[in-house]
Amino acid sequence: MSEVHREKDDFFVGYMGRLPEATRGAITAFVVCFLAAFVGGALALGAAQGDPGEAGPAGAVTLRGVIYAQPYPHLRMPPEAGRPLGRTIALNSARGKRGVQAEATELFGQTVEVTGGRLLRGEVETLQVGWRRGAHRIVAVEEEMASRLTPVEPLGRWRIAGEICDSKCYLGVMRPGRGLAHKACANLCVIGGAPAVFVAAGPIEGDEFLLLADAGGGPLPPAYRDLTALLISVEGELERRGELLVFKVDLSTAETL
Amino acid sequence: MSVQYKPVLWDRSKMVYDAVLIAAVGAYLLLYLKLAPSLADWSRDVDYNIQRMRAFGTCAFLMLSFILTIGPLARLNPAFLPLLYNRRHFGVLTCVVAAAHAVFVLDWYFAFSDTERYTALLAANTSYGQVLGVPFEAFGIAALGILIILAVTSHDFWMSFLTPPVWKAIHMSVYAAYALVVAHVAFGYLQSERSPVIAAIVIGAAGIVTLLHVAAARGEARIDLSNAAEAAEEEWVDVGPVCSFMEGRGRVVVLPDGERAAVFRHDGKLSALSNVCAHQNGPLGEGRIIDGCVTCPWHGHQFRPEDGCAPAPFTDKVPTYRLKQVGDRVYLNAEALAPGTYVEPIQLEEAS
Numbered sequence: 106m107s108e109v110h111r112e113k114d115d116f117f118v119g120y121m122g123r124l125p126e127a128t129r130g131a132i133t134a135f136v137v138c139f140l141a142a143f144v145g146g147a148l149a150l151g152a153a154q155g156d157p158g159e160a161g162p163a164g165a166v167t168l169r170g171v172i173y174a175q176p177y178p179h180l181r182m183p184p185e186a187g188r189p190l191g192r193t194i195a196l197n198s199a200r201g202k203r204g205v206q207a208e209a210t211e212l213f214g215q216t217v218e219v220t221g222g223r224l225l226r227g228e229v230e231t232l233q234v235g236w237r238r239g240a241h242r243i244v245a246v247e248e249e250m251a252s253r254l255t256p257v258e259p260l261g262r263w264r265i266a267g268e269i270c271d272s273k274c275y276l277g278v279m280r281p282g283r284g285l286a287h288k289a290c291a292n293l294c295v296i297g298g299a300p301a302v303f304v305a306a307g308p309i310e311g312d313e314f315l316l317l318a319d320a321g322g323g324p325l326p327p328a329y330r331d332l333t334a335l336l337i338s339v340e341g342e343l344e345r346r347g348e349l350l351v352f353k354v355d356l357s358t359a360e361t362l
Numbered sequence: 363m364s365v366q367y368k369p370v371l372w373d374r375s376k377m378v379y380d381a382v383l384i385a386a387v388g389a390y391l392l393l394y395l396k397l398a399p400s401l402a403d404w405s406r407d408v409d410y411n412i413q414r415m416r417a418f419g420t421c422a423f424l425m426l427s428f429i430l431t432i433g434p435l436a437r438l439n440p441a442f443l444p445l446l447y448n449r450r451h452f453g454v455l456t457c458v459v460a461a462a463h464a465v466f467v468l469d470w471y472f473a474f475s476d477t478e479r480y481t482a483l484l485a486a487n488t489s490y491g492q493v494l495g496v497p498f499e500a501f502g503i504a505a506l507g508i509l510i511i512l513a514v515t516s517h518d519f520w521m522s523f524l525t526p527p528v529w530k531a532i533h534m535s536v537y538a539a540y541a542l543v544v545a546h547v548a549f550g551y552l553q554s555e556r557s558p559v560i561a562a563i564v565i566g567a568a569g570i571v572t573l574l575h576v577a578a579a580r581g582e583a584r585i586d587l588s589n590a591a592e593a594a595e596e597e598w599v600d601v602g603p604v605c606s607f608m609e610g611r612g613r614v615v616v617l618p619d620g621e622r623a624a625v626f627r628h629d630g631k632l633s634a635l636s637n638v639c640a641h642q643n644g645p646l647g648e649g650r651i652i653d654g655c656v657t658c659p660w661h662g663h664q665f666r667p668e669d670g671c672a673p674a675p676f677t678d679k680v681p682t683y684r685l686k687q688v689g690d691r692v693y694l695n696a697e698a699l700a701p702g703t704y705v706e707p708i709q710l711e712e713a714s
Contacts, residue, residue: 118662119447131441151398153557201474284554289486290471
């Protein structure tokens with residue numbers, strides 16, 4: 106074999122289609138590492154995804170109660186056996202990242218029947234109104250219910266640590282429906298009308314799920330968008346409306362933890 | 363090599379290369395989406411749509427990390443050079459996987475809203491003034507934009523159209539893309555997922571890429587130092603003794619102005635030409651003489667040693683240099699001649 110031919114044996118030229126003997130060990134090692142990294146990486150990265158929590162759809166239901174529009178649409182029901190404060194539910198729309206403000210504003214304070222799909226996370230629930238095509242959404246009914254509701258109870262000023270989320274994703278439309286990777290989606294949901302909620306780092310008056318409002322009791326001002334999905338502490342007035350806590354926050358007091 | 367532009371000039375090497383790539387990507391996606399969830403400790407499954415965007419996103423990250431190890435590995439050990447041959451297909455496939463990730467994100471996190479999804483992507487989070495919560499999507503958009511430009515211009519037509527130096531400069535932006543991808547992951551997924559496994563893999567991959575580049579750069583600096591030609595008189599520089607040039611092989615010499623020349627010995631004669639291949643700026647001096655031509659170690663492009671011209675019907679040319687032998691030493695005139703200039707090879711007279 107001439108010297109030139111020997112040189113060819115350890116020199117790779119792609120279009121000649123042959124892997125030189127001298128390079129086979131290195132290339133084999135790389136391919137093995139490459140395939141092992143992809144197989145191992147897929148299993149490790151796939152299995153390491155965090156638990157999104159026990160949240161998600163829990164069937165359709167029709168509820169009767171008094172509808173409120175502020176700070177975000179919610180439905181209050183009178184006390185009943187086992188629920189002395191009265192079931193209270195934040196209302197979302199089943200039609201994507203939207204809310205039911207228009208209906209809630211129109212029917213504010215009236216007794217209504219609401220049909221929707223429940224979303225449940227532990228004991229916290231919301232209703233996705235208009236959960237299927239053709240299903241009626243929110244219908245006023247002839248029944249006086251407002252006088253049977255428990256009164257709104259002021260609980261004083263609090264500084265609470267937690268995370269601003271949108272109620273729809275947090276309660277299971279997206280799993281996971283919280284965290285910084287989900288921040289833009291949460292903002293988009295709240296912009297669209299999904300009730301903004303504060304998920305407290307620990308129980309507050311027995312609950313970790315608080316409906317958010319601005320200091321005047323209306324929906325949050327746009328400044329909340331910089332704080333969504335971060336662990337923050339913020340001050341505000343807390344009040345109880347049936348089973349639901351409403352946290353009227355002063356966003357200027359917010360601190361990132 | 364080709365005299366006409368075709369979408370892909372297939373050969374056996376490329377087919378094997380692509381088959382391994384597709385098998386790896388397919389296996390990754392399949393295992394991530396089908397097997398890994400059964401190993402996870404979840405109260406309820408992560409949404410399939412979210413799993414899918416994560417599968418494609420993490421796959422693209424690993425692919426880009428591996429792509430960036432090939433260059434330094436080939437610098438550290440020429441046995442890895444075959445991995446360079448079809449690296450552009452690796453890059454194009456990475457771009458496709460990254461684009462799929464972006465589409466799945468758009469169709470989930472930014473869909474179902476009254477705000478148009480591209481508008482939502484840019485407008486839903488505008489917290490650019492803070493570290494935590496910064497719109498990490500912007501890093502991903504920028505990285506994907508670079509990857510798309512690199513994929514679109516990866517064909518030889520664009521290299522010829524843009525000229526190799528411009529093309530090379532554009533394609534060096536793959537490092538910017540990787541930095542953006544790391545930022546995208548670090549400020550997004552890593553902030554949401556607390557698993558040390560995910561953090562370890564991301565940091566480990568980025569660390570290996572960085573370490574290999576540092577090692578390759580140090581190795582290059584050492585080689586440049588040892589190959590540095592010494593100025594002798596006027597433009598002539600001493601490039602070493604006659605015995606330092608092996609038959610059929612080249613030697614890279616670093617000229618006083620930092621340029622590199624490749625001196626080849628073929629049939630007992632020496633010729634010198636630019637070290638920079640006219641194709642993708644590959645290091646010609648690390649190539650071999652095959653069929654009487656200097657053959658680039660990256661993609662096999664060939665040039666005649668005496669005039670730097672590609673053999674007919676090809677038309678590429680590289681600059682040449684004049685050589686002379688004085689005693690046992692070889693001298694090179696550091697003034698590069700126009701690409702394709704014929705220079706009579708010097709017949710070596712070895713000291714007895």
